[in-house]
Amino acid sequence: MKLMVINPNTTTSMTDAVVAAARTVARPDTTIVGGTPADGVAGVESHYEEAWGALGVIDQVRKGEEQGIDGYVVACFGDTGVPAARELANGPVVGMTEAALMTAALIAHRFTIVTLPRRTIAHSERVVQALGLGHRCTVRAVDVPVADLAEGSAHLAEVFAAEARREPDAEALILGCAGLTDLVGPLTARLGMPVIDGVTAAVPMVEGLIAQGLTASRVNTWRHP
Structure with missing residues (x-):
């Protein structure tokens, strides 16, 4: 399986760090890639910055769907953009x-x-x-x-x-x-x-959901937009 760890801010060194951490707990046959928004904020420290971060998460999920990503981890405390990402992604999305x-x-x-x-x-x-x-x-x-x-x-x-x-x-x-x-x-x-x-808690959860064939329910709340 192929997972994307999304950093909602634009600091690539932080993306690199969370991807490295994710790889330490991922299954040997799981590929981990990082997602960093091209535009946005360098850190999420306010509601204003969180709104920008959520847009970055949505952008990365769109790109991930085009790349065949199977599931996502959102690496921002507060789970920035997770509900929107769940609506958009076909695979499971787990916030850290x-x-x-x-x-x-x-x-x-x-x-x-x-x-x-x-x-x-x-x-x-x-x-x-x-x-x-x-x-x-x-x-x-x-x-x-x-x-x-x-x-x-x-x-x-x-x-x-x-x-x-x-x-x-x-x-x-x-x-x-x-x-x-x-x-x-x-x-x-x-x-x-x-x-x-x-992040290291979320990776095995996403892998487990994929292994069970589970993703967000489309009955109501997280229907595709």
Whole structure:
């Protein structure tokens, strides 16, 4: 099967990082390609930028359908453009936020998201509430711009660890941005709990849906436009 990991912003180094992470968990016979919008914003840190990001997701899905892509992962916390992508794509579309939350719900009673910057807390909470997990998940944030992740996030390990420790009842940590994948190992060691990256959680879900012959229901909500 052939999957596309879509980065809704225009920062190609971030696309490269999430594609590399996706390949570490993909099946040997799965091909992973990246999708980066030619136009839009360098990072999604506001509702305005999220609207641009959603247009970028739609554009990449259109191109993916022409290339014979079997399924998609949307690599932006808050699942930018996922509902529209589901309507457009023939194969399954999984957002990294819902994938991370569903994974956490299987392995921990209570868990926390640490996202960035603080103004995007609402984006995470939207998905938490949509999945009915508000009673099990809290959302925290550090005031670091997405641009600081363009060359990796290892330098932020202790900042994220300190924020996660503010939730003493949390039994797992969800990383609230696609650019944080290289924090999984360092934070697992620091915190002694499962640390979940949404992109690597989403890839096996898409593969599983394809293997079962499943995609978005066309009965009503996600009918093709």
